Every structure is written in C-alpha cells, then in structure tokens.
Amino acid sequence: MIDQLIKKIQETEAPIVVGLDPMLDYVPERLKREAFAKFGETLAGAGEAIWEFNRGIIDQIWDVVPAVKPQIAMYEQFGIPGIEAFQKTAAYAKEKGLLVIGDIKRGDIGSTSLAYAVGHLGKVKVGNREYAPFTEDFVTVNPYLGSDGIRPFLDVCKAEKKGIFVLVKTSNPSSGEFQDRQIEGRPLYEWVGEQVSRWGEELMGESYSYVGAVVGATYPEIGKSLRKLMPNTFILVPGYGAQGGNGKDLKAFFNEDGLGAIVNSSRGIIAAYRQASYASFGEEGYAGAARQAALDMKADLRQAWER
C-alpha cells in the first residue's frame, strides 16, 4: 500500500492528502436544508449533510490528489449516523481511486488493538464468513502503550498489505508536554521515532516502510531531525495551513528523492470557499474552491522545492 501511495503521489505530482474533517458549519446552507428536509435536524440529518458535502469534494479532487484522510472524531460525534457517513465517505473515495487514511488514533493493549486493526484494516470473522467493516488503506495509531499495542496492527498490515502512521510528534501547541521530554539526553519523540523505524523494518515496501510516522508541520526543525532518524519511514504531516505550518517549512520533512512525506490540509481545502481568496466560488461552489485550493497547495509545495 505504501508503494501504491507513492505511485499515486508521483502520478498526481502532489504529496498532498485532503483532510475530510467536516464541521456542520462548513456545509453550505442548501446541503443542510436538503439533508434536514429528508431526516429533520437529527443525527441522521447531520450524517447526510456531511456525507453529501464530502461527496461533492471527492468529485472535485479525486484526480488532483492521491489520498484523503477522514478524521473519524468529526463523524463519531454524530453517533451511528455519523459513523455511517464516515464509512460511506471512505468507500466512495476508494471507488474514485483515492487512497484512504483513517485518522482514528486508536491504540490499546494487544487483544484490543487487534480488534481495531481487524475492524479498520483487516477482516473480522463472523461464523464462517469474513467482513471488512471499515476498509481504510492506512490508519493512524497512538504509541503510548508500546510495542504490544502496535504488534497486531503490524500483523494485519502484513496480511492485508496495508499501512499505519504512528504518532511521533503531533502538531498541536502542547505536544511537547510529554513528547519533548528528555530521556538520556534525547526527546521522547526520538525514542518513539526509532521504534517506529524498527517496527517498520519487517514491513518494507520498495523504498519506504508500510509503517509511517505522524510529525506536525508546525515543528519543522523536529521534522528535519526525525527525517534523518527514520530514513525509510514515510511521514504524514498534519498542521499545514490553518494550524500554522507553511510550504517553505515543509521541505525538511522530505528526503532527497523528493519523497518520504505527505502533507495534510483539512480546513484550508474543504472550507476554502470561506477564505477571501476563494470567495468568488461562493458557497455553492465549495467543492470547486476545494479543488482550486488543492492545486494552489500543490504549487506552494513545488515552489518550496525550487527555493
């Protein structure tokens, strides 16, 4: 799967993943009106509204980016109908040829992590039959519980040729509270990064491992040091745009081969129509604005390369 991601990045020339983290606030009034007309102002109405919103975006971006990253919390907050919207979004994105990174940040003790791994990346047995409930291609995983919480994900990834991105250094302001603490003279995130690299050794694709890392765009210096520490680890980089990271800072996350990272933008793309620079698209043109914002991000990254 990591090889497929790389191939798609090369085809689209866009190391970009679109974060499908819809808030009801972003959804144009007409879509909400239609969804509420069908289901009322209910959780089902909310699920329908964000699903239709996502569908519009996917229709406009499937040919310009390699992947989408739905953040499951934004769906889970609407209960079952929200999770249905998550599932439909993931399935539709795959139908359109996009890879799907489920931003689920799960992680637990071994037997429990296995259930998450099976549910999101693998197949679960019911009697004599097998089902793939959530069908993402990659998921994000939290490392706090150590190797035996990661192991089941590795096993399922190996069987299914899928991948994970393990949180190493997150993009939020207080990520340093624990992640930056010094252990034998080096920050915790480096110890985690080394483990990620080790976990990845048994799951190598052509040049990168199926086991990737999450490192926030908001910490480019750290990105640089982790890039060196984990040469074969693909880095998922959140925090571009709305969270404050920008194009010129991102070079540090990539290797000399121009690969090794994929940068996420959520709000900056899916709610682009609310920015002054895309206002001409109007609310109805939200998906067209998202396409343009993705193309502009691609140009921004390319410029950063050429600097």
Add this chain to the structure above:
Amino acid sequence: MIDQLIKKIQETEAPIVVGLDPMLDYVPERLKREAFAKFGETLAGAGEAIWEFNRGIIDQIWDVVPAVKPQIAMYEQFGIPGIEAFQKTAAYAKEKGLLVIGDIKRGDIGSTSLAYAVGHLGKVKVGNREYAPFTEDFVTVNPYLGSDGIRPFLDVCKAEKKGIFVLVKTSNPSSGEFQDRQIEGRPLYEWVGEQVSRWGEELMGESYSYVGAVVGATYPEIGKSLRKLMPNTFILVPGYGAQGGNGKDLKAFFNEDGLGAIVNSSRGIIAAYRQASYASFGEEGYAGAARQAALDMKADLRQAWER
C-alpha cells in the same frame, strides 16, 4: 459523577467494574444461533449476538457491581452494527442503574478531542437541536498529545458533571517501553500522573476528582507510588484476573479511606462459565456464572483488605 460512582461503590461494597468486552467466542452457541437465524452470519448477526450476551450479563450483575466498562474496540471491529450494540449496551446498563465507563482511549488535538468529548460525554448540536449520541458517564483518554488534547474533555465534563480516566501506566507487558522511561530521574508515568492530578484540581467532587487515572493491576509497586502522588485521583485498575493481577496486590491502589480505586475484570467475569470453577453453570448459565464470579471477586478484594 465521581461522587455517584463512589456512592454506588459504597452501596454495593464492590469497587468493581465489569468489562463488557465480548468476543464472539464467549457467546453461547444458542445465542449465536438465534442471532444468525435473524440476521445471518453477518456483522448485524454478530452485533445482535454480543448485545444479547451483554443483556444477559447486565440482568445478572446490575445489583452487585456499580459499573460496567464496555471496550469499544470489541464492538467497532464489527462495524456499524457492532457500534450499535455498544450503544444499546451502554443505554441498557444505564437503564438498570449501572454507571458506564466507555473504554474508548481517544485523544487528539484540541478541536478533534472536542468532537470525541461531545460525542461520548456531551451533546452535539444539529441545527437548533442537541443530541447525546453515546451517553457514557466516563471515558478513558490517551494523554500523549498533552494538555490541549485533554482540555476539551475537561470542559465537557464540567458542563455535564461527567468524568474521564487518563492512561497513566497501562497493564500490558510493554507499557514500560515509553511510560517507564526516566525523565529528570523520574518515570514518564509519574509526570503524566502529576498532570492528571493537576487537570483534576478544577474538577473536584466531594473527595475525589472527576479526572481519574488508569493504572494497571499488573504493576502494584507502581500503583503504590502513583497512589501517593495523586491522592485525590480515582484510579481505574485494569489487568485483574486474566491479565495476571490478583487481589492481594490491589490494596496498593486504594487509599486509607478504602476508596480511590475501582478494579476492572472482563474475561474473568463475562466468560467465567468457561473456567473449571464455574463449569457447573454450563454455557446456558453464562450470566449466572458471571454474577457468581463478580461476587467471588468482591470476596477476594475484601479478603485482601483484611490481610
């Protein structure tokens, strides 16, 4: 909510939470047959089977323990029908007067943690209406992202009078890989424990905070030191029984007042009928076996106290 939990622990004289982590394997053949007859060997069939299994257990234990702790991964692995079973289980347990600790181990950057907090403990807005999708009383939370990932949970807990248990030292064998690493001469779990205690200061109940900690029964020495470090923090203790912790080790997790901790048992109670000592209940008597196992665990803990 923490005061309510303490009141119920005192009423039942059982600082015990039953982990509702059903595997299809545990479900008696008859229940599976009935569920599959209705829905086939499908995800819906699996959801129905584990829901009926849980209902049987809840009917037998609601008057002897204060709380249940469904592990959402065991439901999520069956996709939407699994999550429906989770929701029905939580709702039914509450109907029977049990408190519900959702073992969800979520945790993300601020805006995303807010979505989880709202979905599981609070209310989400849809147009002019509000809904409580998952209605747990407490959830477990992962601290790796630091304070701003916890903040939204604190805010929702304050508004809803609900609580969280933050992972401090987990029960699994490799929990030490990161959690035990020394930072300025003290292990990471102590730094996390101190933060938990600090987060809890603004959310005090009568004698304990709404912000609790998870510390594994498998590390009693660590339980002892964390007990002292966080005197007002209620500790959720997984790992009793199947994972290796036992009654006499558990005293360390409690305060002098006999309070301060609640011990989880999952397999040891819900699959008790498969142990030699409860074999007389038979498969059909799985729920009665669970009741007896809960009563025996209560006696085991009481003995430990008297030693």
